[in-house]
Amino acid sequence: MITWGLLLGVSVRYVPRNIRQHIVFFAWVIFSIAFSTVFQTFMTSFFTDPGRHHQIDSVEEMDASNLELILDTYQIKHWHLMISNNSHYCFSIYGNQDSLKVAANDTNAAVLFSEDIFMYNYPLIPEGNRRTQFYKIREKTFSVHRTLVMYPSNPYLPIVNEIVRRLVESGIVNKIVDDIINPTGKRLGSEEFLDEYVSLTLFHMFSCFSYFAFGIILSVAVFFGEICLSLICKSSFKSKLSAIRHVELKRRSNKLL
DSSP states (O other), X not given: OHHHHHHHTOOOSSOOOOHHHHXXXXXXXXXXXXXXXHHHHHXXXXXXXXXXXXXXXSHHHHHHSOOEEEEOTTHHHHHHHHHOOTTSOEEEOSSHHHHHHHHHHOTTEEEOXXXXXXXXXXXXXXXXXXXXXXXXXXXXXXXXXXXXXXXXXXXXXXXXXXXXXXXXXXXXXXXXXXXXXXXXXXXXXOHHHHTSSOOOOHHHHHXXXXXXXXXXXXXXXXXXXXXXXXHHHHHHHHHXXXXXXXXXXXXXXXHHO
C-alpha cells in the first residue's frame, strides 16, 4: 500500500524508510522528470513550428526558390536587370488583375508587384480569389513607376507643371492615395501573420521550464517538510509518553509511601 501511495501521490500514515520504497520513489521521480521534459519539449516545438517552412522575406530568397514569378509586361525588364538572372523562370500576364487571379489559384506562384499596384488591383479581383493571403516582403526591393517624360522645349511643360503643383498643394494627390491606392482598413498582412515565422530562442522555452522547475522545487520542499513534520510529531509524542510514564511512576511511588 505504501508503494502505491508513493506512485499515486497519496499520503501515507508514516514516512517510508525502507530501502526498496526509496528506490521505487526515486525511480518514479526520475521517470517523471525525463518523461515530462521530453513531452514538454515535443509539444513546445510542435506548437511553435508544426512543420512550417521558412517564410520567404527577401528578393534573394525569392530568386533562389522554385516559385514561379508572375510580373506584368513592364516589370519583367526591370526584374532581369536588377537580379541579373535571365535564366530564372518567370512569365508575364497582360493585366494586373489577371496576374493576381493566377497567383491566388497557384500555390507555387509568387506575384511581384509594387505596393501601390497591388493595393489598387487587389479589391478589384473576384471575392473568391481574395481568400488567398499574400505576404508582403518587408525588405525594400524596388518600385516601378510609369512616368511622363517631356522635353524642356515642349510648350506644354509649364502648363503641366502648374497643374501638378496645384494638385499637390490642394491635397488631391494625398486624397487619391488614401482613398484609392491605400484605402482605409486594407492591410497587406496582420501582425500575427508576420510574427508567425520567428526563430525559436531560449526565451520562448524559459516560461514552461521555469514553471516546471518551480514545481520540482516545491515538491522537494514539501517532501522534506513532511519528513521534518514527522520527526517533530514523533519527538513530541515521545516527550509526552515519557512525561506520562514519569507521572505514573510518581503516583506509584506515592502509593507505596
